[in-house]
Amino acid sequence: MPVQVPKNQRISSSSGASGTTAEKATYDIDLLYRTAYASNIATTGAWNLVYFQATDGSIKLARWYGNWSITTIVPAGKALYHTPLASTQWGPQDTFRLYYLSPDFLLREWAWDTANGADHKYDGDLNASNVKVAPYSKLSVISFKGPELRVYYQSTDNKIQEQTYNPTNGWQKGATLPGTPLAGTNLAFVNRNDYNADAPSIRGYFQTSTGGLAEQVWEVGGWGIGDFAVASAPFLTPITATVSNLQNFPKIFVYWLDVQNLVIQQTNWHGWSGAAAVDTVSVVDGFISATSFARDTDNVDVRVYGTGILNILAEKIFRGGVWETTIGTVPVGTEVTLDVVGA
Structure with missing residues (x-):
């Protein structure tokens, strides 16, 4: 007996118009359903990293x-x-950091240093701070010259809180950010400045307690609320963001899911664009992650990762100024092929 899957949620769109033609779909047993994702890409696009959680609770790197x-x-x-x-x-x-939560809701850091041919993987210094977060908190992070790090999470008073790191002072509690976030909101922070700049230019995206999407802004002088505003979005919609330079000016890409679980994009490059779906293929309502690089002066490539139907790590690719019509998939473990039907 085939599994019923709506046509607009399938990686393939080869079914007949009636939706009754059986086609094949992959169920990945080892991918935790509705896992979170985090991702990075080389500045040349030569490699991609995608972090996810497996069904046994381990965290894996693709x-x-x-x-x-x-x-x-x-x-x-x-x-x-x-x-x-x-x-x-x-x-x-050559230097990577991943942030996650322990079973008792403490911030945790995994470090990977590969400079000069090293392959050093270890628990980061943040772990010693035992920073407690709200049980429903999501996470985001930016880095800049130093290196300096800023990790964002939701505290038990529902405020978005910052944890800061620099090589001199180590990890310390940072700012409490403005705004009235929804408890459990997704968080997506980016640094608009080049990594080597002395100070960052931070933008953070979150869902408000009234259901809209809003922007937090940090420039030298402090935090404020930015111009980005979406009047309403699905409750606890996944949110992700990425930034790369286009013609030597930062272009921000913000993504969230609509009520049909389509990935919606809005960009900022000398001003905000309108919002539009990147394609007609839904993803699972869970988490999404975006990363990008400047292919050349006039082109930014983007990758958006999420869980596709049935349960597969899906990759949506923006390349050469267009979204590719074929949805990529990342094999992460044991796969089962099932027949799917449905209008």
Whole structure:
């Protein structure tokens, strides 16, 4: 007996107009359903990193460098089941940090240093701080010169809180951000400035307690609320953002899901564009993650990762100024092929 899946949720669109023609779909047993994702891409586009949680609770890294390889980086039992994830990279693409939650809702850091041919993976210094977050908190992170780090989470008073790091002072509690976020809102923060700039230019996207989407802004001088505003969005909609330079000016890409679980895009490059769906293929209402790089002065490529129907790590690719019609998939473990039907 085939599984029923709406036609607009299938990776393939080869069914007949009636939706009754059987087609094949993949169910990935090892991918935790509605897992969080975090992702990074090389500034040249040569490789991609996608972090996700497996069904056993471990956190895995999918790395593309000509083909996909899968590595377990946080063993089962160390991370909260359905933990949020946030990642960043710096240096000449050789230093990486991943943030997640422990089962008792403490901020945790996984570090990977590869400079000069090293392959050093270890628990980061943040772990010693035992920062407690709200049980429903999501995570985001930015990095800049130093390296300096800013991790964002939701505290038990529902405020968005910042944890800061610099090499001199280590990890410290940072600012409490403005706004009235929805409890459990997704968080998506980006740094508009080049990594080597002395100070960041931070933008953060979140859902408000009234259901809209809003922007937090940091420039030298402090925090404020920005111009980005979406009047209403689905409750606890997934949100992600990425930024890359286009013609030497930062272009921000913000993504969230609409009521049909289509990925909606809105961009800022000398002003905000209108919102529009990137394609007609829905993803699972869970988490999405975006990353980007400047292919050349006039083109930015984007990757958006999420869970596709039935349960597969799906990759939507924006390349050469258009969204590719074929949805990519990342094999992460044991797969079962099922027949699917449905209008």
